[in-house]
């Protein structure tokens with residue numbers, strides 16, 4: 001039997017992706033077969049599809065780092081037919097066929113059951129970006145950041161991770177300051193719960209001073225580079241910065257002074273290989289700490305074929321919020 005899938009191939013150092021009819025017999029090994037309802041497009045998907053970084057390590061490959069759907073067949077004791085499941089990261093779209101397809105055969109240990117009140121579409125509206133936003137929030141909490149300690153900064157606020165981080169933090173009672181290069185979307189950011197919006201240019205240039213006036217009790221940073229260094233320099237005594245991204249740069253040319261004078265915590269956040277108990281904690285919190293109306297307001301839904309028209313807009317920062325892919329449309 002065949003199903004619709006995107007398939008990325010490499011020719012002459014270029015990655016070319018097409019919509020194909022894929023034979024189920026050609027799926028890779030795995031103990032759970034999933035009927036995919038939805039996938040998503042994240043920054044990492046754009047890096048893969050545009051070949052900006054070597055995300056896909058084996059060609060041809062079905063791309064897509066996320067999927068949500070229903071178990072069709074399982075020889076894994078933890079899953080049975082009909083279970084609603086979500087998969088974020090692991091080897092998807094790297095060495096294993098990914099989520100931009102109507103079916104996926106995967107290892108059960110990569111799957112999480114979707115918490116009761118969330119649909120498969122909700123799970124992909126959240127996607128890797130939203131789950132990473134929650135990992136960042138948990139990292140701040142684990143470092144002792146609480147709403148009474150002061151303002152929390154979110155960089156890349158109009159993007160997927162940033163939008164969901166703003167929504168979660170505001171629901172938890174934080175005063176959220178959103179940094180963006182797209183102030184024209186201020187109404188959207190306020191509707192997600194941002195109390196204040198600043199121009200990302202305030203943070204994006206290298207500074208001479210290694211430490212600045214204290215502004216942030218906590219920071220969720222998707223940018224890296226000078227933005228991350230400046231955010232660290234402005235973080236309050238015993239505050240924390242959760243660093244998950246490189247939208248500006250993967251460089252970190254800063255000073256240790258925020259750490260040794262202000263006891264600032266720099267918490268790294270990885271979603272791809274996070275252990276299951278960490279993922280489950282994040283998904284359980286997403287089911288309770290994210291307003292469904294705000295989540296919906298971040299979503300743009302497209303069909304599988306439309307991915308080919310949209311992915312190039314992501315790295316230049318032209319997409320707002322989350323892109324959900326209905327793989328059956």
Ligand code: NDP
Nearest residue numbers: 043156157158159160161180181223245246247248270271
């Ligand atoms: P999006 O493309 O949805 O959002 C990225 C946002 O970053 C843009 O919308 C823009 O926000 C901001 N941005 C772009 N360029 C710059 C710049 N030069 N300086 C400062 N900000 C910039 O991506 P995602 O939200 O999906 O991912 C964000 C980052 O997080 C990426 O680097 C991604 O690789 C990383 N990531 C890491 C994960 C992990 O496991 N560690 C998991 C998921 C994502 P605005 O328009 O508001 O300025």
